[in-house]
Amino acid sequence: MSNVHCKAPWVSVSFMPGGKFAPCCQWHGNLFDTRENMVDQVGGAFLRGEIPKECSGCPPDEPLRWRSLFEPYYTDYHTSSIQFLDFRNNNLCNLKCRSCGPLFSTSWSSEVGRGIINDYDSTTLDSIDLSQCKMVYFAGGEPLMNPQHYEVLRRLIAQQVRPTLMYSSNLTVTSYKDQKVADLWQHFDDIRLHASIDAVGKYAEIVRSGTDWDTVEANLAWAKKLPNVDLKIAPVISAINIWWFESLLEYFDWLEPANFRPVLANADGIQGIGCIPAKYREPLIAALAKSKFREYVNMQQAIEILSMPPMTNHWYQFLTQQLVLDNYRKEHWFDNVPIKHKIYAESLQMESWVKQHE
Numbered sequence: 001m002s003n004v005h006c007k008a009p010w011v012s013v014s015f016m017p018g019g020k021f022a023p024c025c026q027w028h029g030n031l032f033d034t035r036e037n038m039v040d041q042v043g044g045a046f047l048r049g050e051i052p053k054e055c056s057g058c059p060p061d062e063p064l065r066w067r068s069l070f071e072p073y074y075t076d077y078h079t080s081s082i083q084f085l086d087f088r089n090n091n092l093c094n095l096k097c098r099s100c101g102p103l104f105s106t107s108w109s110s111e112v113g114r115g116i117i118n119d120y121d122s123t124t125l126d127s128i129d130l131s132q133c134k135m136v137y138f139a140g141g142e143p144l145m146n147p148q149h150y151e152v153l154r155r156l157i158a159q160q161v162r163p164t165l166m167y168s169s170n171l172t173v174t175s176y177k178d179q180k181v182a183d184l185w186q187h188f189d190d191i192r193l194h195a196s197i198d199a200v201g202k203y204a205e206i207v208r209s210g211t212d213w214d215t216v217e218a219n220l221a222w223a224k225k226l227p228n229v230d231l232k233i234a235p236v237i238s239a240i241n242i243w244w245f246e247s248l249l250e251y252f253d254w255l256e257p258a259n260f261r262p263v264l265a266n267a268d269g270i271q272g273i274g275c276i277p278a279k280y281r282e283p284l285i286a287a288l289a290k291s292k293f294r295e296y297v298n299m300q301q302a303i304e305i306l307s308m309p310p311m312t313n314h315w316y317q318f319l320t321q322q323l324v325l326d327n328y329r330k331e332h333w334f335d336n337v338p339i340k341h342k343i344y345a346e347s348l349q350m351e352s353w354v355k356q357h358e
Contacts, residue, residue: 003049004046004047004077005046005051005055006023006046006055006058006067006070007067007070007071007073007075008023008042008084009023009038009039009042009043009046009080010039010043010075010077010079010080010081011070011075011080011081011082011083011084012024012070012082012083012084012085012086013035013082013085013086014086014087014088015085015089016031016089017088017090017091018031019089020032020033021033021034021035021037021038022038023042024066024067024069024070024086025066025086025088026057026058026065026066026067027042027054028054028055028056028057029052029053029054030054035080039080043077043080047077070084073134081129081132082128082129082130082132082133083132083133083135084133084134084135084136084137085130085133085135085137085152085163086137086139087136087137087138087139087143087148087152088138088139088140088141089146089148090106090141090146090148091104091105091109091141092106092141092142092146093105093107093108093140093141093142093145094107094142094145094170094172094173095107095142095170095172095209095210095211096108096111096208096209096210096329097170097198097207097208097209098206098208098209098240098271098322098325098333099198099207099236099238099265099271105141106141125148125151125152125155130152130155130156130159130161131159133156133161133163134163134164135163135164135166136163136164137166137168138152138165138166138167138168139168140168142169142170142172142173143167143168143169144167144169144173144174144175144176144181145173145176146176147176147177147179149176150181150184153165153184153185153187154184156187156188157184157187162188163188164190164191164192165188165190165191165192166191166192166193167191167192167193168194168196168234169194169195169196170195171193171196171197171216171219171220171223172210172211172215172216172219174219174222185226185228186228188228189228190228190230191226191228191229191230192229192230192232193223193230193232194232194233194234194261195231195232195233195234196208196234196235196236197233197248198235198236198238198240198241198248199241199245199247199248200213200244200247200251201213201247201251202336203241203244203247203336206331206332206333206336207241207333209329209331230259231255231259232259232260232261233252233255233260233261233262234261234262235248235262235263236262236263236264236265237262237263237264237265237273237298237302238265238271238272239265239271239272239273239275239318240265240271240322240333242273242276242284243284243336243337243338243339245284245287245288246287249287249288249291249292249293253292255293257295257296260293260296261296261298262293262296262298262299262302263298264298264301264302264305267305267311268311268312268314269312269314270312270317270318270321271318271321272311272312272314273302273305274308274310274311274312275310275311275312275313275314275315276310276315277310277315278310280342281306281307284306285306285307288302288303288306319334319343322334
């Protein structure tokens with residue numbers, strides 16, 4: 001059965017908000033009420049040689065996509081076991097990152113009054129067999145403030161199962177109420193901690209609203225000392241934080257290049273670096289190109305995007321979005337952008353041009 005498109009339905013499960021299931025986080029469709037239904041429908045389609053349209057995140061002609069993550073796991077395509085657990089069952093989060101939104105943060109959701117708040121205890125774990133689990137990926141929201149994250153760890157410890165643990169965390173918290181992650185992590189040998197840090201110092205507190213940089217810095221120092229933790233830094237490169245990215249690169253100069261794992265915001269989206277006018281790009285390219293981390297594929301892609309003509313006309317829409325957030329939150333993103341005077345002059349020129357052509 002080596003020609004089956006993906007092993008995920010048989011070896012993986014993603015716990016989504018509201019107690020729903022998906023074969024993996026790249027599933028773009030309706031979620032399932034039970035894991036059995038997921039295996040029957042998605043796995044059944046694969047066995048018939050069909051690729052569900054909801055698997056759009058993994059095109060069949062691109063082998064090095066998310067589905068390659070499941071290749072190391074064994075399945076006979078008849079029975080299923082949870083070998084990869086993706087646990088992102090709520091959007092509980094203490095930050096309002098400018099690159100995020102209410103769907104992935106309860107703090108954002110509360111601010112906009114949208115009510116997109118998922119019950120933190122929506123997932124029923126009693127009937128879930130984790131005895132074959134080899135990898136657990138915790139995301140959110142912020143997983144380290146998710147009470148059910150701690151429940152999963154306790155269940156693994158009780159069952160004497162020691163999978164690799166992987167996290168995407170903003171590293172602003174290391175406990176929930178009286179539950180300390182340090183007490184539980186000591187029972188695991190391999191923890192891969194991806195710290196979502198988009199800027200350092202005062203800029204971090206602007207880009208990821210609610211951040212206390214002193215706390216993040218202390219938690220970084222703590223994580224670095226843990227022998228069973230492989231610390232990686234995973235910033236999002238966007239038009240929001242690219243202006244201070246050089247200071248982040250310098251701050252993490254102690255980090256091994258392999259442990260710097262940036263991701264790119266959608267290049268042609270409102271917040272993507274593709275919206276930045278060409279006249280502002282030269283110092284941004286130089287900062288990326290001289291970094292010790294420049295060989296990483298997403299750093300190279302960022303340089304390529306900034307070296308091409310602007311991909312969109314989102315620049316003023318992007319600026320408006322940031323100025324609205326500044327005004328609403330009483331923050332100072334625009335005041336700290338190094339090209340603010342150029343933007344101001346540019347806006348006056350535009351106003352003059354408009355008046356001339358009315």
